Amino acid sequence: SRSFQEVKEYCSDLHIFNISKWQxxxxxxxxxxxxxxxxxxxxxxxxxxxxxxxxxxNNNFDHIYCQLIRTxxxxxxxxxxxxxxxxxxxxxxxxxxxAEIQPFYKKWLFQLEAKRLLSYEQKIFDYFDLHSIISKQDxxxxxxxxxxxxxxxxxxxxxxxxEDITRTEEYDLVFVGNMSYPPNIDxxxxxxxxxxxxxxxxxLLIAGASPDQRVQKLRSDQVIISxxxxxxxxxxxxxxxxVAPMRIGTxxxxxxxxxxxxxxxxxxxxxxxxxxxxxxxxxxxICDETSELINNISQLLSEKQRxxxxxxxxxxxxxxxxxxxxxxxxxxxxxxxxxx
Numbered sequence: 001s002r003s004f005q006e007v008k009e010y011c012s013d014l015h016i017f018n019i020s021k022w023q024x025x026x027x028x029x030x031x032x033x034x035x036x037x038x039x040x041x042x043x044x045x046x047x048x049x050x051x052x053x054x055x056x057x058n059n060n061f062d063h064i065y066c067q068l069i070r071t072x073x074x075x076x077x078x079x080x081x082x083x084x085x086x087x088x089x090x091x092x093x094x095x096x097x098x099a100e101i102q103p104f105y106k107k108w109l110f111q112l113e114a115k116r117l118l119s120y121e122q123k124i125f126d127y128f129d130l131h132s133i134i135s136k137q138d139x140x141x142x143x144x145x146x147x148x149x150x151x152x153x154x155x156x157x158x159x160x161x162x163e164d165i166t167r168t169e170e171y172d173l174v175f176v177g178n179m180s181y182p183p184n185i186d187x188x189x190x191x192x193x194x195x196x197x198x199x200x201x202x203x204l205l206i207a208g209a210s211p212d213q214r215v216q217k218l219r220s221d222q223v224i225i226s227x228x229x230x231x232x233x234x235x236x237x238x239x240x241x242x243v244a245p246m247r248i249g250t251x252x253x254x255x256x257x258x259x260x261x262x263x264x265x266x267x268x269x270x271x272x273x274x275x276x277x278x279x280x281x282x283x284x285x286i287c288d289e290t291s292e293l294i295n296n297i298s299q300l301l302s303e304k305q306r307x308x309x310x311x312x313x314x315x316x317x318x319x320x321x322x323x324x325x326x327x328x329x330x331x332x333x334x335x336x337x338x339x340x
Contacts, residue, residue, distance in 0.1 A: 015055065017048045036073075037116040039091070043070045063335055069117075069124055076127040082338035085128040087150065089251035090141035092118035097248040098182060118143055129338055132331065134252045135275035141250070153331050155252045156324030161261040162315070167237045171205040171224065172301055174239035174264070176232060176255050179225075180210040183249030190245055192218040198294045202301070204243075207235035236262045240307060241300055245293060246272040257322055260284070260314035265307045267296055283310065283317040 008014050019027075023045040031041030052074045056064075064083040066072050072085060095117050099110035122143045125131065131150040133139045139150045175191065177184040188206050196204055206215060207226045219225050229235050236242060242259035246268065252275040259266050260283070267285040268276075278284040285300070287293040300307055 015051075017051065019043065019045065019048070023047075035116065037069075037120050038113055039070050039117070040073055040120065044073045049074055062339055065335075066128070069121060072124050072127065076124065082129040082335070083127070084130040084132065084335055085124065086153070087121065087131065087133040087138070087142060089134060090121070090138040091250070092121050092143075093138075093141040094183075094248070094250035097250075101186065101248060130334060137274045138250055151330070151334060153327050154322055155254050155257060156322050156327050157257050157261045157318055158324070161233065161258055162319060165233055165237055165262070167263075168234075169238065169240050171203045171239040173202065173204040173241050173243045173297065174235055174259075175204065175206050175208075175243060176235050176258070177208045178210065179206065179208040179215045179227075180212045183246060184208070185212050185214055186248055187245050188215055188218060190247065191243060192220070192223050194290055195243075195245075195294055195297070196222050199297060202297070205235060205239055207232065232258070233262055236264045239264065241297065242266045243293075243297065244268045244272055245287070250275075252276060256284075257318050260311075260318045263311040263315050265300065265310040266314065267293065267300070277321070278314065278317055283314040285310070 004014070004016070019042075024042055027041040027044055028038055029041075030036075030044075031038045034041075056075070056078060061081050063081055064075050064078065065086070066075060066083065067086045068088050069085070069091065075083060092114055095110060095114035099107055099114055102110050125142070125144040125146070132153045133142070133150050134152070134154060136152055139147060139152060142150060173191070175184075175188050177187075179185065179188070188204075191204060196202060201222075203222050203224065205224045205226060206218070207229050209228045211225055211227055216225060226235065236259050242256075242264045244253060244255060244259075244266065246253065249271070253268070253272050256266055256268060256272060256276055256278075260278075265285070267287055270286055270288050273280070273284060273286050276284070280286040285296050287296050300310075
């Protein structure tokens with residue numbers, strides 16, 4: 001595939017392990033009895049572990065890097081070279097928040113997974129030499145006595161997002177994201193059911209891959225579902241405001257960084273901005289109450305000069321704060337230090 005070829009250019013060798021439905025089922029069943037998170041069971045299978053062990057045995061690796069705790073079972077007991085774990089997000093805390101909004105017949109399962117994730121995040125820490133995570137907010141949610149040693153590697157923005165592109169602003173509001181991801185589904189349901197009805201004539205574009213059935217049902221005269229867009233920048237530039245009222249989830253929202261880089265003024269929640277660190281009223285607008293969100297949307301839609309001011313300050317903030325080169329330089333410097 002095109003994605004495979006593009007990644008292969010950066011690798012001396014690249015292996016992809018497809019997980020069958022049978023492997024997923026047996027992995028989940030193992031988790032049911034071994035006490036590990038179901039997410040670990042979903043991605044782990046003994047036959048894949050054997051293949052990975054062969055690859056490691058046949059190569060003299062300088063370093064092993066695991067992204068997300070979902071991959072750690074494959075290498076946790078290998079200690080012949082330094083290892084880095086990128087937690088990325090605090091998955092346990094995120095699952096706790098998701099449990100809060102589940103119906104009673106699902107809540108127990110989400111609470112069980114949250115408990116297991118929180119425990120696993122703590123235990124797996126000691127198997128690795130270096131640890132990274134996406135934000136200070138997420139680092140504080142890892143329940144390990146030495147969690148302050150986890151260093152922060154924030155997301156960055158590719159330079160092409162800073163290119164000036166034509167703004168069409170066909171819609172009033174836009175939300176962008178993977179539309180099968182539960183926190184995104186929750187956000188757009190909230191917008192479509194509680195916010196948009198209070199804003200007659202205001203249109204909302206929901207753009208992103210794999211719209212869930214719950215998202216598809218939101219379609220109306222005011223709510224437009226686009227699905228996949230080849231160049232996602234066109235979605236950001238096709239609205240006056242980017243609105244991301246995230247109520248669950250963890251990590252640093254790339255969608256906010258992208259919107260800000262493209263000079264689309266953003267409204268979001270404290271939950272999302274705690275990781276981002278933008279200044280309320282200057283680079284972003286923060287709203288946690290429905291009435292506050294409605295009022296701010298209405299006000300900003302009528303004040304183009306104010307929108308432009310926030311947009312310019314937001315772009316400068318992202319360019320100065322979320323620089324890929326800086327983040328990756330720090331990561332590689334720390335990893336190389338372990339080789340001495």
